[in-house]
Each structure stands twice: as C-alpha cells, then as structure tokens.
Amino acid sequence: MSDTLPNPLDERYPGYDVLDKRLTPSWxxxxxxxxxxxxxxxxxxxxxxxxxxxxxxxxxxxxxPQPTYRPPVPLAAYVDQKLLSDTRPGFRDAALPPQRExxxxxxxxxxxxxxxxxxxxxxxxxxxxxxxxxxxxxxxRLGHAGWSAEQMQLFFNGHVLTDILGAYYAHPTAWSEIxxxxxxxxxxxxxxxxxxxxPWEAIEAxxxxxxxxxxxxxxxx
Amino acid sequence: xSDNPLHTPRALNGRAPDVFRKGAWVPMREYSQNEAVDxxxxxxxxGGGPLIARLAEMxxxxxxxxxxxxxxxxxDFASDETSQSQLYWTxxxxxxxxxxxxxxxxxxxxxxxxxxxxxxMVSLRFRPEWFQSRTKLGYAVDxxxxxxxxxxxxxxxxxxxxxAGPISYPWGPKRPRYPYRAHEIGGAAEWLARxxxxxxxxxxxxxxxxxxxxxxxxxxxxxxxxxxVGCSTNAKQSQLVTYIPRALxxxxxxxxxxxVGRIETNAQGLATGVHYHREGQWHFQRAKQVIVAxxxxxxxxxxxxxxxxxxxxxxxxxxxxxxxxLMVQSNQAVYGRMKEMVRWNKxxxxxxITEHWxxxxxxxxxxxxCWMAQGPLPLEWSAAVSSSRGLWGEALxxxxxxxxxxxxxxxxxxxxxxxxxxxxxxxxxxxxxxPITRITYGWQDNDKTMIQHALGEMQRSLExxxxxxxxRQENDTNHLAGTARMGFSAESSVVDADCRSWDVPNxxxxxxxxxxxxxxxxxxxxITxxxxxxxxxxxTLHRQGKITL
Numbered sequence: 202m203s204d205t206l207p208n209p210l211d212e213r214y215p216g217y218d219v220l221d222k223r224l225t226p227s228w229x230x231x232x233x234x235x236x237x238x239x240x241x242x243x244x245x246x247x248x249x250x251x252x253x254x255x256x257x258x259x260x261x262x263x264x265x266p267q268p269t270y271r272p273p274v275p276l277a278a279y280v281d282q283k284l285l286s287d288t289r290p291g292f293r294d295a296a297l298p299p300q301r302e303x304x305x306x307x308x309x310x311x312x313x314x315x316x317x318x319x320x321x322x323x324x325x326x327x328x329x330x331x332x333x334x335x336x337x338x339x340x341x342r343l344g345h346a347g348w349s350a351e352q353m354q355l356f357f358n359g360h361v362l363t364d365i366l367g368a369y370y371a372h373p374t375a376w377s378e379i380x381x382x383x384x385x386x387x388x389x390x391x392x393x394x395x396x397x398x399x400p401w402e403a404i405e406a407x408x409x410x411x412x413x414x415x416x417x418x419x420x421x422x
Numbered sequence: 423x424s425d426n427p428l429h430t431p432r433a434l435n436g437r438a439p440d441v442f443r444k445g446a447w448v449p450m451r452e453y454s455q456n457e458a459v460d461x462x463x464x465x466x467x468x469g470g471g472p473l474i475a476r477l478a479e480m481x482x483x484x485x486x487x488x489x490x491x492x493x494x495x496x497x498d499f500a501s502d503e504t505s506q507s508q509l510y511w512t513x514x515x516x517x518x519x520x521x522x523x524x525x526x527x528x529x530x531x532x533x534x535x536x537x538x539x540x541x542x543m544v545s546l547r548f549r550p551e552w553f554q555s556r557t558k559l560g561y562a563v564d565x566x567x568x569x570x571x572x573x574x575x576x577x578x579x580x581x582x583x584x585x586a587g588p589i590s591y592p593w594g595p596k597r598p599r600y601p602y603r604a605h606e607i608g609g610a611a612e613w614l615a616r617x618x619x620x621x622x623x624x625x626x627x628x629x630x631x632x633x634x635x636x637x638x639x640x641x642x643x644x645x646x647x648x649x650x651v652g653c654s655t656n657a658k659q660s661q662l663v664t665y666i667p668r669a670l671x672x673x674x675x676x677x678x679x680x681x682v683g684r685i686e687t688n689a690q691g692l693a694t695g696v697h698y699h700r701e702g703q704w705h706f707q708r709a710k711q712v713i714v715a716x717x718x719x720x721x722x723x724x725x726x727x728x729x730x731x732x733x734x735x736x737x738x739x740x741x742x743x744x745x746x747x748l749m750v751q752s753n754q755a756v757y758g759r760m761k762e763m764v765r766w767n768k769x770x771x772x773x774x775i776t777e778h779w780x781x782x783x784x785x786x787x788x789x790x791x792c793w794m795a796q797g798p799l800p801l802e803w804s805a806a807v808s809s810s811r812g813l814w815g816e817a818l819x820x821x822x823x824x825x826x827x828x829x830x831x832x833x834x835x836x837x838x839x840x841x842x843x844x845x846x847x848x849x850x851x852x853x854x855x856x857p858i859t860r861i862t863y864g865w866q867d868n869d870k871t872m873i874q875h876a877l878g879e880m881q882r883s884l885e886x887x888x889x890x891x892x893x894r895q896e897n898d899t900n901h902l903a904g905t906a907r908m909g910f911s912a913e914s915s916v917v918d919a920d921c922r923s924w925d926v927p928n929x930x931x932x933x934x935x936x937x938x939x940x941x942x943x944x945x946x947x948x949i950t951x952x953x954x955x956x957x958x959x960x961x962t963l964h965r966q967g968k969i970t971l
Contacts, residue, residue, distance in 0.1 A: 387646075389643075
C-alpha cells in the first residue's frame with residue numbers, strides 16, 4: 202500500500218519546528234502557558250516506583266520508538282505525571298479497578314511474565330521479546346495470578362497504547378514530525394483548498410528537495 | 423492569573439464573567455437560598471441554556487446550576503487537545519455491555535454551556551417523519567410532538583444561534599434561509615462533495631453554529647480547527663456566548679461549580695428544591711419548579727439518587743423507563759490518503775454533509791444516517807489509527823506521517839432504542855459522595871446492519887475520488903439520547919410532550935434524555951428547539967393556571 206506514498210522519508214517536514222511559532226499570532230497566552238508546562242515535565246518517576254518506571258520506559262520505547270537525530274519526547278514522564286495527578290478519561294471498563302491500580306497491576310504482570318519466561322526483568326529483555334509479550338497482552342492471551350487475560354487486554358489497549366500515544370502526539374516534537382500546524386489561535390488559517398499552504402504551515406519535502414525544504418521550513422512561522 | 427475556574431466559582435458576589443472581554447465582568451442578580459425561586463434549572467447546555475434565558479426573559483426568577491467551570495474562552499482556552507480536556511465530564515463512570523460506550527470526551531461536557539462549548543457545531547433538523555417513526559416508517563415509537571410546530575422552533579433556534587448554512591438545503595421540507603452565509607469549504611470537505619457527486623447523491627455545506635461574519639461581540643470564524651476542544655475566539659455560538667449572556671441580562675443567576683446531588687420532595691410528592699455542593703459544602707436552594715437538563719447520564723443519575731420512600735425507584739420513574747432506552751449514535755468512519763496536501767485540520771471539521779440515506783427509504787434497515795467530512799487533531803487521529811488498525815511502534819509512527827494527506831468520512835447514524843441499554847447506579851461513590859453510574863450498552867442487529875451499509879457507502883465515496891490506503895474505523899460512537907423518554911402516557915414514558923414529568927407535577931426534564939428516538943443527525947439543535955418550545959409551554963400553562971408559582 203505504500204507505493205503511492207508521496208514521500209517515503211523519515212523526515213517528511215525537515216526543518217519545520219512548530220515551536221518557532223510560539224511568539225506569533227498562532228499562539229495565545231493560554232497556549233504558551235500549557236505548552237511551556239508540558240515541555241518542563243520532570244523527567245523522573247514521581248508516582249511509580251523504580252522498577253515500574255523501568256518497565257514503563259521499555260513499553261514506551263516499543264510503543265513509540267523515536268529517531269535518534271533529535272531529542273526524544275520523555276513519554277514515561279508524561280504517563281507518570283498523569284498517574285500522579287490521577288487525570289482520568291471519564292470512563293472505566295467495569296472489569297478494571299481505577300487507573301492507578303490498573304497501571305500498577307498491568308506493569309507487574311509484564312514484569313512477572315518476563316521473570317517467569319526469561320528469568321529477567323521486562324526492561325532487560327530484547328525488544329523482540331518485549332514485543333512478543335505486548336502482542337500477547339493486546340490479543341487477550343497474557344494473564345497472570347490475580348489479573349485475567351481480559352483485564353490485561355483492556356489495560357494494554359485502553360491504557361498502555363492510549364496513554365503513551367496520547368503523550369507523544371500531545372508534544373510539539375510529534376506535531377513537527379507530522380507537519381501539523383499546531384496551535385492556531387487567534388490567527389487561524391486562510392487558505393482552505395487542497396494543495397494550498399498558508400505561510401505559517403509546514404512544507405513537505407520530496408527526496409529531491411530535502412535540503413531546500415529544510416531551509417524554507419526554517420522561515421515558517 | 424490567580425483565579426482557577428476549575429477550583430473557585432466565578433459567578434459570585436453579584437457578577438459573572440464577561441466572556442467577551444478579558445478580565446471584565448457583567449452584573450448578575452443573586453437569589454437567596456431561602457427564597458423559593460420560580461425555576462431551578464440543572465445544567466446549562468443545549469437544553470438548559472435556552473430555558474434559563476427564555477424563562478428569565480419572561481420575567482420568572484431563575485437559577486441555572488452547572489457542575490462545571492465558568493470559562494473565559496479568550497483567556498482560558500489553549501489550542502491544545504490535552505489541556506482542553508478540562509471541558510469534558512471526566513468524573514468516573516463505569517461502562518460495560520457488549521459494546522461499552524467510551525465516555526468523557528465527545529459526548530460529555532462539564533462547563534457552563536455544557537457540551538456546546540466543545541461540540542462540532544453541526545446544527546441539523548430532524549427529518550419530519552422521525553417524529554412519527556412508528557406510524558410513518560414502521561419502527562420504534564412516535565414522539566408526542568408535531569413536526570410542523572418543531573419546524574417553527576428550529577427557525578427560532580437557527581436565528582438565535584446565527585447558524586451559517588447554504589441558501590437552499592437539499593433535503594426535507596422548505597426552511598428559511600440560514601441567517602449567516604455558509605462557510606468556505608476546505609480540502610477534506612471538497613472530497614466529500616466530489617465523492618457524493620460521483621455517486622449521484624446530493625451534498626451540502628453543513629449548517630454550523632459558528633459565525634461566517636461578525637455578530638455582536640463574536641468575530642467571524644478564523645478556521646483554526648480546534649472547535650471540538652473549545653473555541654478561543656468566541657466565533658462558535660455555544661450556550662456560553664449566546665443564551666447564557668442573554669439569561670444574565672434578563673436577571674437569571676448562574677451558579678458554576680455547583681453539583682446538584684439530590685432533588686428534595688415533600689409529603690405531597692412535590693419538588694421543593696435542590697441540594698447542591700459548592701465551595702466545599704452542601705447547600706439547599708428552595709424552588710417552586712425544578713427542571714433537570716443534565717443530559718442522558720447525569721439526568722437519570724440525579725433522579726435515581728433522589729429516591730424517597732414515596733418514590734423508591736427514583737423520581738419520575740413510575741413507568742420504570744427512567745435510565746432505559748439509552749441511545750448513542752453510530753459514528754463509524756472510513757479514511758484514506760490523497761496525493762494532494764489536504765491539511766484537514768483547517769477549519770471546522772464537518773464542513774460538508776450528505777443526508778442522502780436519511781431521506782431514502784429503499785434500504786434493508788430502519789432509521790437513517792448522514793456522513794460528514796472530517797478533520798481530527800493529532801491525538802484523536804493517533805488513537806483512531808492505533809485502535810482501528812491495531813498499530814503501534816514504528817508502523818504507527820510512519821502512518822501518522824500521512825496526517826496532512828488524510829481524508830475521511832464519518833457517519834452520524836440512528837441507533838434504535840432498547841430497554842436493555844441503560845444507566846444504573848453503581849456502589850462506588852464520586853468526590854461528592856454520590857453513587858456513580860454504570861452505563862450498559864450493546865448494539866442491536868439493526869444498528870449493525872446500518873453501520874455496515876454506511877461503511878460500504880463511505881468507502882465507495884472515497885474510492886471514487888481516488889483515495890489510497892483506505893481503512894475503516896468500526897468502533898466509534900457519539901452523542902447521547904434517551905433515558906427519560908417523552909411519550910403519550912405515564913405507563914410508558916417519563917415526561918409528557920411539555921417535558922413535564924408524569925409523576926411529579928413541578929419536575930421537568932429538558933435535554934437529550936427525553937428523545938424517544940435519536941434520528942440520523944446530531945441532536946443539539948433539536949434539544950435547543952425543544953427547550954425553546956418548553957419555555958413557551960411553561961408560560962402558557964402558567965397563564966392557564968396549570969403551574970403553581
């Protein structure tokens with residue numbers, strides 16, 4: 202299916218940084234406040250214990266592996282922060298306890314299964330060993346004493362994926378990566394049609410135009 | 423800024439926020455708790471907002487309660503999905519059943535203005551036959567309302583909300599021109615139009631509650647595309663910037679961060695007021711009439727939590743229908759990728775629509791559906807791609823790179839009422855000490871048939887315009903209805919045509935929960951039209967001596 206991809210590059214929008222717009226009319230004070238706070242997240246465990254934090258960090262690396270050419274989004278820190286503040290989504294599957302307990306139980310199952318099968322901590326397994334356990338969890342085939350495979354499936358699909366991807370795509374780094382315009386108040390947009398670009402929107406590169414586009418995107422703001 | 427609207431009420435001391443001016447206030451009348459006001463309205467959304475405004479404008483004393491915050495959009499709203507979850511009802515609710523409903527975001531608001539603060543602004547009329555779906559179309563139940571009367575209230579609601587729409591709408595009986603011109607359609611919306619034309623179906627600019635030219639203190643929409651996490655410019659005609667300011671001007675009081683936990687009834691079986699939690703303690707407000715407008719989960723919850731010896735199954739529940747016949751709308755989608763740069767996040771997300779299958783009856787299922795163009799923001803988009811395609815890791819990261827090339831069509835479809843889809847109380851308590859809800863939901867065969875039909879149609883539309891990498895989002899739902907059905911008799915419904923409860927004559931319910939059926943369009947305009955009608959009916963009944971004030 203990827204044969205018609207306009208551009209198979211990893212850096213689809215080279216040089217584009219949504220943060221360059223921070224002081225433009227695309228960002229209001231409220232936006233600057235919340236994004237500044239997001240970028241300042243403490244990169245350490247404040248709710249989870251040290252072992253849980255390492256398990257979580259390994260899950261983050263698998264759910265959203267990040268390129269090495271730019272600073273990574275500190276995904277585990279956002280999940281921990283969410284648990285610390287106990288920010289909830291507004292619903293809970295009746296088969297699960299509240300989210301803090303669900304996270305602690307789910308992380309413990311990954312650790313216990315890793316020990317049972319490989320005699321090693323989850324975070325010490327190879328990426329493919331970790332992924333194998335995660336795929337089993339997502340398919341409802343990974344249970345452990347006191348925590349059913351159904352609960353583990355709900356945990357993996359409804360918490361692990363949701364919270365980690367939610368952290369990643371809430372970050373300006375991810376917005377820049379996918380060429381999203383990012384915050385847009387009060388300026389908004391003017392050119393609405395297909396293939397029309399406002400000067401404050403990212404330019405997509407083709408394999409031939411990467412360096413030229415990188416230069417042009419530096420002026421997008 | 424020292425004031426946090428999520429922690430400290432703002433509507434206090436004779437003033438409320440001026441939502442149109444930073445740091446400014448408007449005067450607000452205040453009523454004593456010991457004074458029995460004419461009306462207490464619980465909830466300030468699409469149902470509560472118009473009622474508070476209209477009843478105050480008629481000269482009645484009114485207090486509007488909302489559990490949520492009184493936001494100042496110009497100062498409080500960031501262009502950010504995560505932080506703007508401050509608009510959602512995120513208190514715990516348990517979900518179960520064959521198809522559990524995800525709550526908390528697109529279907530639940532907690533703010534003055536209710537979920538209209540974050541709704542997608544789609545403002546559609548019911549097909550007339552849906553008010554008699556049993557008689558005219560052979561399914562579910564009829565409404566006790568006449569569509570011609572509803573048509574007049576739709577006119578009013580569209581004017582009050584300055585709906586921007588086309589000169590002539592392709593479906594249904596004649597309606598007046600929309601008050602504001604239709605919005606320019608964006609790239610994603612254009613692909614819907616081209617697909618519909620290729621299929622031989624009509625399409626239209628979607629009538630939207632965001633202004634296409636300045637209106638009073640609202641500036642024209644700037645197409646920032648964050649509509650579903652709150653409008654930071656006030657172009658969106660939410661309750662917060664329309665009926666609520668009108669209500670204040672007319673002498674209503676708004677109490678924000680005020681969670682009503684129980685309606686008190688006396689020995690005669692009449693409501694006497696409401697117990698509400700505000701600023702750390704419980705209070706009691708006396709009232710002559712109580713109107714509940716908390717939407718399809720909180721409305722039955724409040725009435726169930728108000729049970730007494732006389733009403734052991736909850737208030738207004740002699741029929742046993744309270745909490746039952748909960749309906750969501752099917753909200754499945756088909757997505758694809760275009761060669762062109764679409765940049766679908768620009769502008770309101772649903773700029774074009776086809777209601778073809780709402781008005782075409784040659785099909786093998788009951789009910790109707792429409793579909794609209796899409797423009798999800800990155801968080802919502804990543805969740806859809808991940809959950810529907812089973813992707814995570816590098817495969818997902820690569821798919822997300824196509825964001826600016828994506829197009830999508832999303833249905834709003836009518837699910838049929840079922841007694842088994844319902845809201846009940848759980849053992850668990852919330853932060854106010856009130857039992858939380860358990861929401862049980864399962865799709866019926868008709869629902870599944872319609873969903874498959876719609877997915878096939880939407881997929882064909884995308885194929886016809888040359889979209890690549892097409893896939894289906896099969897699990898999404900949106901909007902709520904039912905749980906306090908309006909009907910013809912006390913035995914099989916909770917309220918009558920005037921939204922008055924059969925069992926407690928001074929207790930009313932006026933929000934989406936009174937819907938007997940939910941139709942194939944977004945419900946907010948119908949809720950508002952019914953609220954406008956209810957206000958008029960209350961005035962008439964009062965003049966006839968059928969309401970005691």
